[in-house]
Amino acid sequence: MAARLASVGYDVTIGSRAEDRAREACRALVARWPDRGLRLSGADNAAAAAADLVVMATPWDAAAATSSELAGTLAGKVGISMGNALVKIGPGELQPVLLARGSVAATVQAAAPDAYVAAAFHHLPAKELGELDQPVDCDVLVCSDHPFATSTTTELASKIPGVRVLDAGRLANAGTIESFVAVLISLNIRYKTHSAVRITGVEV
Numbered sequence: 598m599a600a601r602l603a604s605v606g607y608d609v610t611i612g613s614r615a616e617d618r619a620r621e622a623c624r625a626l627v628a629r630w631p632d633r634g635l636r637l638s639g640a641d642n643a644a645a646a647a648a649d650l651v652v653m654a655t656p657w658d659a660a661a662a663t664s665s666e667l668a669g670t671l672a673g674k675v676g677i678s679m680g681n682a683l684v685k686i687g688p689g690e691l692q693p694v695l696l697a698r699g700s701v702a703a704t705v706q707a708a709a710p711d712a713y714v715a716a717a718f719h720h721l722p723a724k725e726l727g728e729l730d731q732p733v734d735c736d737v738l739v740c741s742d743h744p745f746a747t748s749t750t751t752e753l754a755s756k757i758p759g760v761r762v763l764d765a766g767r768l769a770n771a772g773t774i775e776s777f778v779a780v781l782i783s784l785n786i787r788y789k790t791h792s793a794v795r796i797t798g799v800e801v
């Protein structure tokens with residue numbers, strides 16, 4: 598995600614619990630695409646969360662604690678939650694986890710109540726996202742209780758070649774969007790592919 602956003606012109610700071618890891622991740626990405634002039638830097642999570650817009654991309658079970666720690670910094674800005682709450686049951690089976698607040702995104706919103714949280718990017722396969730020379734064949738479903746967060750997230754995601762962004766309503770829909778990833782991963786395992794989502798019947 599960091600490389601893709603940098604490839605469409607954003608200044609991206611990768612956050613980490615350990616600044617060195619973030620710097621190393623940036624170094625590896627820049628080394629992979631030396632001619633692209635990717636504007637990537639690494640920082641600890643607090644410094645990364647000082648950005649104008651923050652994408653929360655930790656594992657789902659770390660989203661609440663991470664957002665809570667950063668709640669002061671996230672106040673007044675858009676935070677995009679892309680976590681999917683899934684648990685591995687056995688070989689080839691992942692099940693969605695039903696969270697008390699209904700979704701990872703709603704959990705993040707509760708942990709950082711003064712942020713404008715949107716849920717998005719759940720269905721983008723990381724491999725395709727990281728192939729910067731190719732467009733990404735996927736719709737991004739965005740939901741939020743804040744129109745400003747929906748429009749800001751739409752503007753960001755629309756810059757990714759191939760992506761179509763759809764307003765999927767209020768944050769109450771985030772749980773459905775997140776848990777559908779269990780279906781996509783089942784399809785990936787069954788058909789040995791990287792599936793994504795396209796909604797038909799909507800012209801935008």
Ligand SMILES: NC(=O)c1ccc[n+]([C@@H]2O[C@H](COP(=O)([O-])OP(=O)(O)OC[C@H]3O[C@@H](n4cnc5c(N)ncnc54)[C@H](OP(=O)(O)O)[C@@H]3O)[C@@H](O)[C@H]2O)c1
Nearest residue numbers: 613614618654655656657659679680681718719721722723
């Ligand atoms: N992979 C995909 O195709 C994909 C697609 C759509 C959405 N997502 C969602 O995006 C999120 C990130 O996915 P990913 O594949 O990048 O996951 P990941 O590699 O397992 O985790 C991303 C980063 O989160 C940090 N992290 C790990 N455990 C943590 C903890 N306990 N507390 C705080 N930070 C922690 C780690 O950074 P540091 O150790 O450096 O802090 C790690 O590099 C997940 O919620 C996933 O469901 C993934």
